[in-house]
Amino acid sequence: MGKPVEAAEPLKVGIIGCGAIIAQYLTNFRRLDQIELVAVADLDPVRAQAVADDYDGVRAVSVDELLAADDVDLVLNLTIPAAHADVALKAIAAGKSVYGEKPLAATTAEAQQVLAAAREAGVVVGCAPDTxxxxxxxxxxxxxxxxxxxxxxxxxxxxxxxxxxxxxxxxxxxxxxxxxxxxxxxxxxxxxxxxxxxxxxxxxxxxxxxxxxxxxxxxxxxxxxxxxxxxxxxxxxxxxxxxxxxxxxxxxxxxxxxxxxxxxxxxxxxxxxxxxxxxxxxxxxxxxxxxxxxxLPVSAGYVDSGRGFGIADLAATPPGSEPRAGGQLAYHALEVMESVLASANSGSAVQIQSTAARPEAVELTTLAAQIAEVSS
Missing domain, CATH: 3.30.360.10 (Dihydrodipicolinate Reductase; domain 2)
Known part of the structure; x- marks a missing residue:
C-alpha cells in the first residue's frame, strides 16, 4: 500500500449499535469524504432513531433491514464485545465488509471464523483501534x-x-x-x-x-x-x-x-x-x-484524526491489500492477549501461532490532503 488515497466513491456505511461510542464516529464521519453514513440500527429503536434524527440522510432501521440493504457496503459493528463475532458473521454472510470496535471477537476461535468467512466471501475486515x-x-x-x-x-x-x-x-x-x-x-x-x-x-x-x-x-x-x-x-x-x-x-x-x-x-x-x-x-x-x-516535531500520521479514520483508510486501500487497521493485526493482538492470560493460568510460556505484517507507515497527512490525494 502506498500513501492512502481518496476512494473512487464514498464507502457507504451502516452502523449496528448506537451506544456511547457512536458519537465519536459520527463527529469524524462528517469530516471524511471517503465515508457516507446511510443507516443505523440498534436493539433499542429509540437510540437508532435519535441518531437518524441528528444526521442528515441517515435512516433508522432494524438490524435485519440494515444487513439486507443494497446501499450498505460496510457494517460498522459497535455492539458489545460478546456480540462482535455474531454481528460480523451476519454482515459477511450478507456480502458486506465489516469494521468492528475492539476486540475483533471475544475469543480467537470466534475471530478465526470471522476472518475465514471474509476470505470466502471476498470482503474486507477492519478493526479498531485506529489510534x-x-x-x-x-x-x-x-x-x-x-x-x-x-x-x-x-x-x-x-x-x-x-x-x-x-x-x-x-x-x-x-x-x-x-x-x-x-x-x-x-x-x-x-x-x-x-x-x-x-x-x-x-x-x-x-x-x-x-x-x-x-x-x-x-x-x-x-x-x-x-x-x-x-x-x-x-x-x-x-x-x-x-x-x-x-x-x-x-x-x-x-x-x-x-x-x-x-x-x-x-x-x-x-x-x-x-x-x-x-x-x-x-x-x-x-x-x-x-x-x-x-x-520531536510531528512528522507522520493523520493530523487531527479520530475514530473512523481507520474506515477511511480501509476505503482507500487498494483491493487485495490488508488495511492498516485490518483484521490480521486485530487477530494477532487478540491472540497475544489471550495467550498472556493462558500463560498466567498455566505458568508456562505460550508460542503465538499467528503473525501480522507490521502495517505500513502513514506519511504526515492533513485531512484536506487526505481527501484531495489521488492515486498516481
Whole structure:
C-alpha cells in the first residue's frame, strides 16, 4: 500500500449499535469524504432513531433491514464485545465488509471464523483501534524507522486505573470473562507495540485480582455491587520476532502511575510515546549522550484524526491489500492477549501461532490532503 488515497466513491456505511461510542464516529464521519453514513440500527429503536434524527440522510432501521440493504457496503459493528463475532458473521454472510470496535471477537476461535468467512466471501475486515494511525504513534514509528534510537531493545506498556466502576454506570461486563484490563485496554497497547516493533512470537504472563466484587460509583445503580470473575491485574512479557522484549502492566486494581503509557528503548536512545488510546500527543527522545529529553516535531500520521479514520483508510486501500487497521493485526493482538492470560493460568510460556505484517507507515497527512490525494 502506498500513501492512502481518496476512494473512487464514498464507502457507504451502516452502523449496528448506537451506544456511547457512536458519537465519536459520527463527529469524524462528517469530516471524511471517503465515508457516507446511510443507516443505523440498534436493539433499542429509540437510540437508532435519535441518531437518524441528528444526521442528515441517515435512516433508522432494524438490524435485519440494515444487513439486507443494497446501499450498505460496510457494517460498522459497535455492539458489545460478546456480540462482535455474531454481528460480523451476519454482515459477511450478507456480502458486506465489516469494521468492528475492539476486540475483533471475544475469543480467537470466534475471530478465526470471522476472518475465514471474509476470505470466502471476498470482503474486507477492519478493526479498531485506529489510534495507531494518528500522529502520536506514527511519529514514534518514524523515529524508530529513521534510526533515532538504534536497534530497538525493549518497551514498556503501562495502563493503571482503580476500576471503571468508579465512573461507568453499567460496568458489569468489565469484570466478566472477555473483560478485564488486558482485553479492554490491551488492544490499544498491543496494536501500538506491533506497529512500532513488529509481530510477537511468544509471551509469558502472570495475573491476580484484589477484590471479589466492585461497587458502582455513579448512575442509577450507584451503590450496587457487581461480581468480579476475571483477573483484574495482568502483567506479561512479549517476545517480538525482532528480538525486542515488551513488558505489559495492565491494572484495574492499582491507583495511579507516573510512568509513561509507552516507552521504547534502543541501543542509541529512548522514546516516550503518547497514550495509545489517543491519536496525537508529544513524542520525546532521549538520545545517547544527550542532557535532556527532546520533543520531536510531528512528522507522520493523520493530523487531527479520530475514530473512523481507520474506515477511511480501509476505503482507500487498494483491493487485495490488508488495511492498516485490518483484521490480521486485530487477530494477532487478540491472540497475544489471550495467550498472556493462558500463560498466567498455566505458568508456562505460550508460542503465538499467528503473525501480522507490521502495517505500513502513514506519511504526515492533513485531512484536506487526505481527501484531495489521488492515486498516481
Amino acid at each position: 495507531v494511525l494518528g500522529t502520536g504513534i506514527q511519529t514514534a514509528r518514524k523515529a524508530i524507522d529513521d534510526g533515532l534510537i538504534g536497534a530497538p531493545i525493549s518497551a514498556t506498556a503501562t495502563m493503571v486505573t482503580p476500576g471503571h466502576e468508579r465512573w461507568h454506570p453499567n460496568p458489569d461486563f468489565y469484570y466478566q470473562p472477555g473483560g478485564g484490563p488486558l482485553l479492554d485496554m490491551g488492544p490499544y497497547y498491543v496494536s501500538a507495540l506491533v506497529t512500532l516493533l513488529g509481530p510477537v512470537v511468544s509471551v509469558i504472563g502472570a495475573a491476580s485480582h484484589t477484590r471479589n466484587e466492585r461497587t458502582i460509583g455513579s448512575g442509577p445503580r450507584v451503590g450496587e455491587t457487581v461480581p468480579v470473575n476475571i483477573d483484574s491485574h495482568v502483567t506479561g512479557v512479549l517476545v517480538h520476532a525482532s528480538g525486542a522484549l515488551s513488558t505489559l502492566f495492565m491494572s484495574f486494581d492499582a491507583v495511579k502511575s507516573k510512568s509513561p503509557n509507552l516507552e521504547i528503548h534502543g541501543e542509541c536512545g529512548s522514546l516516550v510515546v503518547p497514550d495509545p488510546n489517543h491519536f496525537d500527543g508529544d513524542v520525546q527522545l532521549f538520545a545517547l549522550g544527550a542532557e535532556d529529553w527532546q520533543t
